[in-house]
Amino acid sequence: MFATLQDRLEATFKRLRGKGRLTDDDIDTSAREIRIALLEADVALPVVRAFIAQLKERARGSAVHQALNPAEQVIKIVNEELIEILGGDTRRLRFAKNPPTVIMLAGLQGAGKTTLAGKLGLWLKGQGHQPLLVAADLQRPNAVEQLQVVGQRAGVAVFAPEPGSGVGDPVDVARRSIEHARSKLYDVVIVDTAGRLGIDAEMMQQAADIRDAVSPDEILFVVDAMIGQDAVTTAESFRDGVGFDGVVLSKLDGDARGGAALSVRHVTGRPVMFASNGEKLDEFDVFHPDRMASRILGM
Amino acid sequence: LSRDRIDEDTWEEIEDSLLSADVGVGPTQELVERLRTRVRVEGVASPDQAREILRSELLHLVGTDLDRSVHADRTATNPAVVLVVGVNGTGKTTTCGKLARVLVAEDKDVILGAADTFRAAAVAQLATWGERVGVPTVRGPEGGDPASVAFDAVKAGVEQESDVVIVDTAGRLHTKTGLMDELGKVKRVIEKQAPVSEVLLVIDATTGQNGLTQARVFAEVVDVTGIVLTKLDSTAKGGIIIAVQRELGVPVKLVGLGEGADDLAPFAPEEFVDALLAD
Numbered sequence: 001m002f003a004t005l006q007d008r009l010e011a012t013f014k015r016l017r018g019k020g021r022l023t024d025d026d027i028d029t030s031a032r033e034i035r036i037a038l039l040e041a042d043v044a045l046p047v048v049r050a051f052i053a054q055l056k057e058r059a060r061g062s063a064v065h066q067a068l069n070p071a072e073q074v075i076k077i078v079n080e081e082l083i084e085i086l087g088g089d090t091r092r093l094r095f096a097k098n099p100p101t102v103i104m105l106a107g108l109q110g111a112g113k114t115t116l117a118g119k120l121g122l123w124l125k126g127q128g129h130q131p132l133l134v135a136a137d138l139q140r141p142n143a144v145e146q147l148q149v150v151g152q153r154a155g156v157a158v159f160a161p162e163p164g165s166g167v168g169d170p171v172d173v174a175r176r177s178i179e180h181a182r183s184k185l186y187d188v189v190i191v192d193t194a195g196r197l198g199i200d201a202e203m204m205q206q207a208a209d210i211r212d213a214v215s216p217d218e219i220l221f222v223v224d225a226m227i228g229q230d231a232v233t234t235a236e237s238f239r240d241g242v243g244f245d246g247v248v249l250s251k252l253d254g255d256a257r258g259g260a261a262l263s264v265r266h267v268t269g270r271p272v273m274f275a276s277n278g279e280k281l282d283e284f285d286v287f288h289p290d291r292m293a294s295r296i297l298g299m
Numbered sequence: 300l301s302r303d304r305i306d307e308d309t310w311e312e313i314e315d316s317l318l319s320a321d322v323g324v325g326p327t328q329e330l331v332e333r334l335r336t337r338v339r340v341e342g343v344a345s346p347d348q349a350r351e352i353l354r355s356e357l358l359h360l361v362g363t364d365l366d367r368s369v370h371a372d373r374t375a376t377n378p379a380v381v382l383v384v385g386v387n388g389t390g391k392t393t394t395c396g397k398l399a400r401v402l403v404a405e406d407k408d409v410i411l412g413a414a415d416t417f418r419a420a421a422v423a424q425l426a427t428w429g430e431r432v433g434v435p436t437v438r439g440p441e442g443g444d445p446a447s448v449a450f451d452a453v454k455a456g457v458e459q460e461s462d463v464v465i466v467d468t469a470g471r472l473h474t475k476t477g478l479m480d481e482l483g484k485v486k487r488v489i490e491k492q493a494p495v496s497e498v499l500l501v502i503d504a505t506t507g508q509n510g511l512t513q514a515r516v517f518a519e520v521v522d523v524t525g526i527v528l529t530k531l532d533s534t535a536k537g538g539i540i541i542a543v544q545r546e547l548g549v550p551v552k553l554v555g556l557g558e559g560a561d562d563l564a565p566f567a568p569e570e571f572v573d574a575l576l577a578d
């Protein structure tokens with residue numbers, strides 16, 4: 001539906017074919033095109049601004065590439081910059097020296113946390129771990145049953161001592177899950193939490209209390225790939241309210257460009273670690289910055 | 300917009316506030332162009348006045364005289380049927396529960412149909428909502444055929460002479476043709492029992508530009524008649540619905556303002572526009 005960036009740049013640079021170098025005019029024109037491409041990909045405005053400034057600086061300072069035409073030179077710089085931001089220090093899950101390793105999931109309502117708990121459980125089980133899923137969303141109707149079904153489908157144990165749907169204390173459940181894991185020798189604990197808004201101070205405090213009760217080795221912020229400009233505000237409030245170590249992008253099986261990946265990474269400095277790309281429990285992968293860069297630009 | 304003269308910074312601020320609200324590049328540029336023209340032609344000098352014109356242009360775009368009522372009145376022979384659709388996790392099931400609450404308060408007999416037979420515990424979730432607002436939920440076997448559950452729910456509505464049957468469906472991405480075909484079938488099968496009065500597409504206010512693509516495809520498959528904009532209690536502004544309304548010619552009818560049973564409200568254009576322009 002959107003013209004791809006390549007199509008856009010193609011038009012912009014038609015008249016420049018054969019020339020060897022980028023003039024300031026060329027750079028400004030292409031910077032405008034790329035700005036639009038990034039905004040249509042839902043990259044957040046402040047991030048677009050910083051990105052374009054960086055792009056212009058590099059394009060102006062770049063040595064003349066005889067082998068590349070101006071469009072190709074710009075695309076090369078854009079791609080490198082995107083991968084740099086998205087990739088940076090991509091890393092694997094950190095496991096605790098003394099098990100259990102604790103992974104806490106947090107994010108907005110409906111982002112994909114509970115599904116991710118099942119996916120992580122299945123994935124870790126496949127690597128020889130004994131994961132335990134913890135039902136600490138006691139708010140959303142039947143979130144506990146949902147996690148139980150997901151655990152069953154993944155063939156992974158679920159700690160669900162409270163019925164939920166408004167009954168039970170999530171902080172207490174989270175705390176008890178660690179003792180339970182120790183005594184039953186589960187080596188990874190995955191804590192599912194209720195969806196919450198960044199501006200909901202009470203619920204943010206609850207997330208912080210759950211965190212303090214389980215001392216997670218990893219807090220993963222789950223974000224829907226379809227999110228728009230709110231990505232920055234939300235990521236900042238989760239960073240400040242509970243803190244997180246890594247990002248999981250969900251629903252990448254759709255056709256959203258996923259500019260949120262860039263925005264969240266850029267604003268918080270936290271790496272995108274996993275990509276969730278389907279409702280089934282095996283539709284899950286480690287994150288590939290290079291694929292994401294092409295996707296954001298529609299190439 | 301605190302300056303006393305309109306300069307390039309003013310225009311940039313205006314553009315930024317629209318883009319940050321997910322209004323989208325195309326609509327934003329159009330709006331700013333119209334505004335520039337009006338400012339020139341009408342000889343407007345102050346940024347405050349420009350902002351006032353922007354507000355009225357936005358309000359005009361959003362529309363203040365559309366029919367935003369939810370069609371939920373039974374006919375002589377049939378209950379009204381409301382089909383609720385959308386991508387994953389937008390708030391469909393919650394909206395079914397909240398809408399049932401509103402209709403019950405209007406003294407209507409409501410039945411819920413649990414046609415999400417796919418997602419873990421989706422049926423239980425809807426049934427909990429049913430209990431919460433005091434209406435029955437028609438359910439089928441787990442992993443069963445969603446169209447037949449929908450059919451059964453509407454059939455129950457016809458037989459029991461209910462006022463409204465609200466059918467919840469599984470979340471599905473518009474890119475999945477198999478699942479979109481399944482949704483088309485759910486609607487066709489319902490129509491063997493009774494006409495569908497209202498197809499509500501649920502869009503999450505945090506959604507970015509993908510919302511327009513979602514709306515296009517759902518409208519093609521099930522002929523959407525109204526939009527529900529959920530999670531408007533978040534920091535997101537939901538500006539994508541401007542493009543959605545314009546392209547589909549379908550109004551936003553309801554907004555979701557929280558997770559509670561009473562957190563559903565009629566869409567109020569002025570409130571929406573004011574929130575969109577607020578920092």
Ligand SMILES: Nc1nc2c(ncn2[C@@H]2O[C@H](COP(=O)(O)OP(=O)(O)OP(=O)(O)O)[C@@H](O)[C@H]2O)c(=O)[nH]1
Binds near residue numbers: 112114278387
């Ligand atoms: N297509 C697709 N759907 C997904 C993906 N991940 C999750 N979902 C679906 O998105 C919806 C919400 O997922 P949940 O796992 O319930 O999200 P949550 O964050 O736990 O939601 P709350 O607990 O209500 O905050 C469900 O329909 C899931 O099946 C994904 O990667 N792709």
Ligand SMILES: Nc1nc2c(ncn2[C@@H]2O[C@H](COP(=O)(O)OP(=O)(O)OP(=O)(O)O)[C@@H](O)[C@H]2O)c(=O)[nH]1
Binds near residue numbers: 385387468554
């Ligand atoms: N803050 C807020 N949360 C909402 C609103 N509407 C729904 N939610 C929450 O969003 C999450 C998803 O809601 P559901 O009703 O399960 O969404 P769904 O579209 O049925 O999801 P799937 O069936 O999995 O596709 C739940 O945690 C709800 O409590 C709203 O208006 N505001």
Ligand SMILES: [K+]
Binds near residue numbers: 531532533574
């Ligand atoms: K809002």
Ligand SMILES: [Mg+2]
Binds near residue numbers: 114140143
């Ligand atoms: Mg959940």
Ligand SMILES: [Mg+2]
Binds near residue numbers: 421469470
């Ligand atoms: Mg649902």
